[in-house]
Amino acid sequence: MELIANGVNEALRLLVSLDPEVLGITALSLEVSGVATLLSLLVGIPVGTALALCDFPGKRLLIGLVNTGMGLPPVVVGLFVTVLLWRSGPLGAFGLLYTPAAIIIAQSVLATPIVMGITVAAVQQLPKSLHQQILALGASRGQAGWMLMKEARLPILAAVMAGFGAVISEVGAAIMVGGNIKGHTRVLTTATVLETSKGNFDVAIALGLILLAFTFVINLALTQLQQRGKA
Amino acid sequence: MTGERRLVLEVKGLRVRRNGFTLEVPSLALAEGDILALIGPNGAGKTTLLMALCGLLKPAAGEIRFRGEAVDPASLRYRRRITMVFQEPLMLRGTVADNVEAGLKLRGLGRAELRERVEESLERFQIAPLAARSAQSLSGGEARRVSLARAFALEPEVLFLDEPLMALDPLIRKHIVRDLEGALSHSRLPAVFTTHERREALRLADRIAVLEAGRIVQEGTKEELARRPPNEFSESFFDDLGGPPPARC
Numbered sequence A: 001m002e003l004i005a006n007g008v009n010e011a012l013r014l015l016v017s018l019d020p021e022v023l024g025i026t027a028l029s030l031e032v033s034g035v036a037t038l039l040s041l042l043v044g045i046p047v048g049t050a051l052a053l054c055d056f057p058g059k060r061l062l063i064g065l066v067n068t069g070m071g072l073p074p075v076v077v078g079l080f081v082t083v084l085l086w087r088s089g090p091l092g093a094f095g096l097l098y099t100p101a102a103i104i105i106a107q108s109v110l111a112t113p114i115v116m117g118i119t120v121a122a123v124q125q126l127p128k129s130l131h132q133q134i135l136a137l138g139a140s141r142g143q144a145g146w147m148l149m150k151e152a153r154l155p156i157l158a159a160v161m162a163g164f165g166a167v168i169s170e171v172g173a174a175i176m177v178g179g180n181i182k183g184h185t186r187v188l189t190t191a192t193v194l195e196t197s198k199g200n201f202d203v204a205i206a207l208g209l210i211l212l213a214f215t216f217v218i219n220l221a222l223t224q225l226q227q228r229g230k231a
Numbered sequence B: 001m002t003g004e005r006r007l008v009l010e011v012k013g014l015r016v017r018r019n020g021f022t023l024e025v026p027s028l029a030l031a032e033g034d035i036l037a038l039i040g041p042n043g044a045g046k047t048t049l050l051m052a053l054c055g056l057l058k059p060a061a062g063e064i065r066f067r068g069e070a071v072d073p074a075s076l077r078y079r080r081r082i083t084m085v086f087q088e089p090l091m092l093r094g095t096v097a098d099n100v101e102a103g104l105k106l107r108g109l110g111r112a113e114l115r116e117r118v119e120e121s122l123e124r125f126q127i128a129p130l131a132a133r134s135a136q137s138l139s140g141g142e143a144r145r146v147s148l149a150r151a152f153a154l155e156p157e158v159l160f161l162d163e164p165l166m167a168l169d170p171l172i173r174k175h176i177v178r179d180l181e182g183a184l185s186h187s188r189l190p191a192v193f194t195t196h197e198r199r200e201a202l203r204l205a206d207r208i209a210v211l212e213a214g215r216i217v218q219e220g221t222k223e224e225l226a227r228r229p230p231n232e233f234s235e236s237f238f239d240d241l242g243g244p245p246p247a248r249c
Helices: A002-016 A020-053 A059-069 A074-085 A100-124 A128-136 A141-151 A153-169 A172-178 A188-197 A201-228 B046-053 B096-106 B111-124 B140-153 B170-187 B198-204 B222-227 B232-238
Strands: B007-018 B021-031 B035-039 B061-066 B069-071 B082-085 B158-162 B191-194 B207-212 B215-221
Touching (some): A020 A188, A074 A172, A100 A153, A128 A141, A153 A201, A188 A201, B021 B046, B021 B215, B035 B046, B035 B232, B046 B158, B046 B191, B096 B111, B111 B140, B140 B170, B207 B232
Antiparallel strands (some): B007 B021, B007 B061, B061 B069, B207 B215
8 A cells, every 4th residue: 555655645746846747748648649549530531431341342341340440469560560660671861760650650550450440330320311311412423421420429429539549558569669768668558567577556557547537638628528418 | 204305314224132122113204393203112223223323222234324425323423413311311410401501511612502492492491490409309390391401401413202201190291292392393303203102102203113023014104004003013003093084293
């Protein structure tokens, strides 16, 4: 109990004292995970909607692959992104390995199937006749997709929360492609791992609590948005 | 009926396949102001025909001509000149007014014209007091009215109605039929509608086409069909009229 109490005290102290290192780590975490979530939304929601609405051979297989992607192990994604970005790898020329951009890429790869898979389910659960009724109102295919996305916004906002939750909390890929470099690629999860391995439990607990607090605040805001859309 | 007035819609050699069912319509025509009722037993192909005419089902063969020109029924250009009211009116999130203006917004109508058309349509179907109400909280009858108002607000050149008043209380149904009849009469809009209700078919339609197992087995005026019903279904549809069918109000 004392360990936890010390952790909470340390968290408060680090926050109140505006510890520059903690602030930097927190800001980078939010930036990296925010951009990765945004990228996954930009790809996952439109593609998921199109996948739900279009009929083509192999559609079930493709949805199966997307659903499988929802459970991608972060370390496997980290491994593949590392290989891709490695100096002699296909994208090595860009020099992205061990940069925040590499973490964004890896986290986007993790979050996109989650957002896409939930979007497919969200749009498919709408009555089929709704799509036809929207088309009968004179909607283009794109307009119909947009209107259906709006109709499914409650579960789609759940997809946003799930996508953000997956990236803000993952550690394997971030360590592998980011390298946990102090002041450069160290984020809340990788810093927590490091402090734990060093036996600095109070700092690790403090970082963990900060991570939880930010995750809670962001999800609370998204939930407010979601529940407002229920009316 | 159609010879003296300009044809709006012509169907030639239409074949539509849907879930193992095949609909074949060698020819069908609709002129300005025509109101055609499609009757027939369940599974005869009424909804399939309407969906094909609305571009919601791709025909396997045949041609649809709109005002003399062959059209791709799935094209946006054609779909924006017609509309369809469905058996089950599904409301979009938002208010009743949001729903009625949805199709107009898709067409990029100016705010003033949009408001005018929405107000007119709400008034016509007596749902103006519901304009600000959530469309998810409507009764069945109110939702049917919104669905009709949403279609009429678009001022389509042809209106398709697929059993638009199914499963409604008889009194509410009667009132909505009256409003629908008024709207059709006022707009002189050519329409095709499906129904199982004899009185509605006789009251609203100029012509009736009888479908059976994916074929139109007879098409003609109400009087023609009442005199020579083509099958048992039509016979029962007309059998207790006790005289010539009532003239359209």
